[in-house]
Amino acid sequence: MENEEAERAYREANKEAKRSVAQAKARAREDMNDKLETKEGEKRIFALARQREKSTKDFTHIKQVKNKEGRVLIDNNEVRERWKEYFKALLNEENARGVLEDGEPNDRRTTAVSREEVKQALRRMNDGETTEPDNIPVEVWKSLEEEGLEWLC
Incomplete structure (x- = not known):
């Protein structure tokens, strides 16, 4: 009850x-x-x-590259072409280089860096950083994907 x-x-x-x-x-x-x-x-x-x-938008990775006229490029192929133009101009003109002194020779055998190690290193690097000695931004290497790995390996 x-x-x-x-x-x-x-x-x-x-x-x-x-x-x-x-x-x-x-x-x-x-x-x-x-x-x-x-x-x-x-x-x-x-x-x-x-x-x-x-x-609702995903802003984790923003690709913003401008062409020579200052227009923002959105298409991946256009971005890749612009980077090619940039590097062709950058690498084909004389730039001041730092003089490195000769170091001690390495008597030991060294192993080559694998593609997977390069991929992992790129993933861990923050956007906005540059790599020595060429000071190329990390975003460039990431945007080049497999082509960039060919150059780095």
Whole structure:
């Protein structure tokens, strides 16, 4: 008997809680609608829409390369061609080079660096870094993909 009475009281309290939540949601919707009908509310709607649209985009890796005229290139083939132009100009003109002194010869055998080791090293490097001695940005090597690995290995 006590269980039935407790169960009935629980059901009644549960109904009352659901009714209170529904009323609170309805009041909140009415308040929101009243606010949205104002000029400020319109601005808020557009801000929410922009925020939702931005949250759906993936900005983990942004490729932004500009051509000689300053136009942003989006197509991967155009980006690759622009990098080729850049390096052709960079590597075919005389630049001041630091003079390195001769070091001690290495009498031990050294193993070649594998493609996988190069791939892993590139993945670990942060964008914006440059590699010595040529100061080529890491983004270049990453964007060249397999072609870049051929050059590095």
